[in-house]
Structure formats: structure tokens, C-alpha cells
Amino acid sequence: MDFKELRQSIEKYDSIVIFRHAHPDGDALGSQLGLYYFLKDNYPLKAIYVYANEYFDKFKYGEKVCDEILKKSLGIVLDTANRERIDDSGYQNCKYLIKIDHHIDVDSFGNENYVIDKASSCAEVLCSILLSADFKDLKISKDCAYYLYAGILSDTQRFTIPTTTAKTLEYASFLAKKDIDIYELNCRLFDIDYKTFKFSAKLRLKTEFSQGLAYVILNSEDLENWGVEASEARNHVSELGHVKDFKIWALFTETSKGLYAASLRSIKDIAINKIATKYGGGGHVNACGIKDLKLEDVHDLIHDLKSLINA
Numbered sequence: 616m617d618f619k620e621l622r623q624s625i626e627k628y629d630s631i632v633i634f635r636h637a638h639p640d641g642d643a644l645g646s647q648l649g650l651y652y653f654l655k656d657n658y659p660l661k662a663i664y665v666y667a668n669e670y671f672d673k674f675k676y677g678e679k680v681c682d683e684i685l686k687k688s689l690g691i692v693l694d695t696a697n698r699e700r701i702d703d704s705g706y707q708n709c710k711y712l713i714k715i716d717h718h719i720d721v722d723s724f725g726n727e728n729y730v731i732d733k734a735s736s737c738a739e740v741l742c743s744i745l746l747s748a749d750f751k752d753l754k755i756s757k758d759c760a761y762y763l764y765a766g767i768l769s770d771t772q773r774f775t776i777p778t779t780t781a782k783t784l785e786y787a788s789f790l791a792k793k794d795i796d797i798y799e800l801n802c803r804l805f806d807i808d809y810k811t812f813k814f815s816a817k818l819r820l821k822t823e824f825s826q827g828l829a830y831v832i833l834n835s836e837d838l839e840n841w842g843v844e845a846s847e848a849r850n851h852v853s854e855l856g857h858v859k860d861f862k863i864w865a866l867f868t869e870t871s872k873g874l875y876a877a878s879l880r881s882i883k884d885i886a887i888n889k890i891a892t893k894y895g896g897g898g899h900v901n902a903c904g905i906k907d908l909k910l911e912d913v914h915d916l917i918h919d920l921k922s923l924i925n926a
């Protein structure tokens with residue numbers, strides 16, 4: 616892939632607004648802030664904005680940008696497969712839009728689209744771009760490196776999941792050479808508080824397991840008793856991973872009366888994205904999400920996942 620047109624588009628606009636997906640994770644934020652520092656460091660005369668409608672407690676940054684600014688700006692949307700998931704609809708007002716992502720390209724909503732679905736993270740896609748022939752005369756600062764590393768580390772779960780490749784590690788090594796504080800970043804991203812520690816214990820106790828499938832269904836009452844929001848609870852699906860007996864693991868949370876959202880994960884050999892699509896969701900080969908499932912759909916899905924494991 617060449618990035619000449621991307622470079623031209625970036626240079627053409629005096630004002631650039633960087634977007635991410637709703638309920639941002641470490642990759643959405645790391646990519647957004649990494650690109651922010653890259654653009655700010657190399658184009659000090661441009662106005663660069665980190666667009667945020669909602670916040671993430673580990674990286675509290677960003678702002679809403681008014682329509683007058685959006686109307687003259689280049690918008691760059693990161694880590695977001697489809698337009699409905701962008702945080703938020705402000706992107707529609709941008710003069711020109713670029714998508715940079717690593718999810719399967721289901722919606723080419725940009726005027727330009729740069730999608731590498733083999734990349735571990737959007738931050739890795741940004742590394743491919745920023746280190747390419749079209750950009751390599753520009754500087755990658757310590758701040759930029761720190762946040763890109765955060766994005767890679769988050770989406771690869773510390774370089775442990777199948778999306779981690781030699782390329783991922785090469786980029787991580789390049790970024791680490793910028794003298795970033797790897798220990799501090801790991802603590803910031805992954806150290807848990809006491810409340811989360813207790814939550815994990817309850818989650819483990821509530822886990823059902825049969826025929827290779829581990830799952831937890833949390834209804835509104837559970838969530839209220841445990842004092843967690845549904846979306847926050849679903850972030851803990853990875854805690855069900857790394858168990859030898861589990862081939863697929865799933866966390867279901869009741870998001871509104873009678874409707875459930877699912878977070879699904881699987882071992883490398885089992886692709887779950889087709890089943891996720893069947894139920895109106897999507898994502899990666901081994902990591903998917905589904906929204907608005909009725910309880911009977913949840914049970915059908917559990918049945919389908921078991922069949923898939925035992926096929």
C-alpha cells in the first residue's frame with residue numbers, strides 16, 4: 616500500500632480532527648494520541664484536535680469540536696470499522712474524511728481508506744504508515760511512540776494473542792527505542808484496583824463451562840448488585856481467557872430491558888466471526904461483539920458456539 620495521497624491530504628489541510636470509536640479502548644486512544652503528537656510535532660502550524668465525546672479513565676483527553684472548525688477540517692477516523700461506531704456523529708461535518716483501521720473493512724466510509732486487517736492494532740497500521748517511504752522523513756517523538764506502543768500493547772494483550780506477529784514486535788522495538796517508559800505504561804494500562812479484583816473473583820465463580828465453552832450471563836440485577844456498568848463489565852471478557860479447557864469464552868450483559876450484548880473470544884484455531892455476523896455482530900476472527908440479543912438468542916448462540924467447537 617502506498618501513502619502518497621494520504622500525505623498530500625494531510626499537508627493540504629490547516630486543521631485536522633482525529634476521531635476514534637465509541638467506548639474507546641487502549642488502541643483507539645493510543646492511536647488517536649499517537650497520531651495527534653505525530654501531526655503536532657511535524658506540522659506545528661496546523662491546528663490538530665483530538666475529538667472526544669466520552670472519556671476513558673486511563674487517558675482523559677480530547678474535546679468536542681464546533682461545526683465551524685469541522686467544516687474546514689480534514690477528519691481522520693481511527694480504529695473504527697463502521698460509521699455508526701464513530702464517537703460521535705461530528706465526523707459528518709468534516710470537509711474530507713480518511714479512515715485508518717485494522718478491522719475487516721465492512722464500511723469504506725472515508726474519502727480515502729487505509730485498512731490493514733492483518734495488523735494487530737490500529738496503532739500498528741499507523742506504524743506501517745509513519746515508517747513508510749512516504750512519511751519516513753518526518754519525526755516520531757517520544758510522546759508519539761509512547762501512545763502508539765500503548766495501542767499495540769492493548770490490542771495484543773501484551774503481545775500474547777494470535778494477531779501478534781514479527782512485524783508487530785519490530786514496530787514495538789522501534790517505538791521502545793524512543794526511550795518510552797514501558798514499565799510505567801504497563802502499570803497504567805493493566806494494573807487493576809481492588810474493586811476490579813473483586814469483580815474478577817465473582818466473574819470466575821459465575822462462569823458456566825461445558826463442551827469447551829465458558830460463559831457468563833450478567834443480568835441487570837447482577838450488574839446493579841456488583842456496582843458495574845454493562846459496557847465496563849464486558850471489558851473483562853479477556854479475564855476468561857488463557858484457560859486450557861476454554862476454546863471459546865463469552866460474556867453477556869443485559870444492556871436494556873431484556874436485551875443483551877455479547878463479547879466473544881476464541882482460541883486461534885476457531886474462527887467466531889461468521890457466527891457473530893449471523894447474530895448481527897462482527898469483529899475480528901478471534902474477537903467479536905454482538906448487540907441487542909434477546910435472551911432466547913443468547914441461548915441459541917451458546918448452542919451454536921458449542922456446535923462450532925465440537926464440529
Ligand SMILES: [Mn+2]
Nearest residue numbers: 642694736737
Ligand atoms: Mn483496535
